[in-house]
């Protein structure tokens with residue numbers, strides 16, 4: 683049977699929920715203030731399976747017309763089922779009209795990135811994003 687995944691936008695009240703999944707999956711302490719601000723100020727998406735949080739994406743304004751995707755994560759047991767793509771499409775649809783561009787950084791310099799690889803690159807390319815800068819360790823899309 684196909685798993686039903688429900689999406690909704692987050693509010694600041696979801697900060698603890700997001701931080702718990704962040705810590706569990708990425709094994710580093712999230713910046714709670716930053717996440718709370720992002721959830722309050724910009725489009726976001728939460729994915730639930732049977733009322734359990736299995737993914738999130740939150741954003742911040744880089745400029746009035748450019749949104750940065752600050753973080754996107756799907757719990758490891760739910761990956762490769764389209765949840766990440768659905769969340770990305772959800773936040774893209776939630777963007778206010780003045781936002782004409784979305785950007786994000788994908789870096790191997792974070793401590794949780796295994797083997798220095800950037801596995802999310804294929805995810806962004808598959809979803810229509812292009813690399814606009816590459817330091818060798820960090821890619822900007």
Ligand SMILES: CC(C)(COP(=O)(O)OP(=O)(O)OC[C@H]1O[C@@H](n2cnc3c(N)ncnc32)[C@H](O)[C@@H]1OP(=O)(O)O)[C@@H](O)C(=O)NCCC(=O)NCCS
Nearest residue numbers: 754755756761762763764765766767787788801802804805
């Ligand atoms: C990147 C991520 C959000 C994608 O979510 P997802 O639900 O697995 O994505 P989808 O199922 O919609 O798309 C799958 C595609 O993503 C890519 N992908 C990247 N990393 C992947 C992973 N660890 N597992 C599965 N697919 C992955 C593949 O290209 C895959 O395409 P394919 O099915 O043609 O092989 C998720 O893998 C994740 O949370 N990774 C760890 C955190 C991370 O790297 N976040 C990005 C920070 S910049």
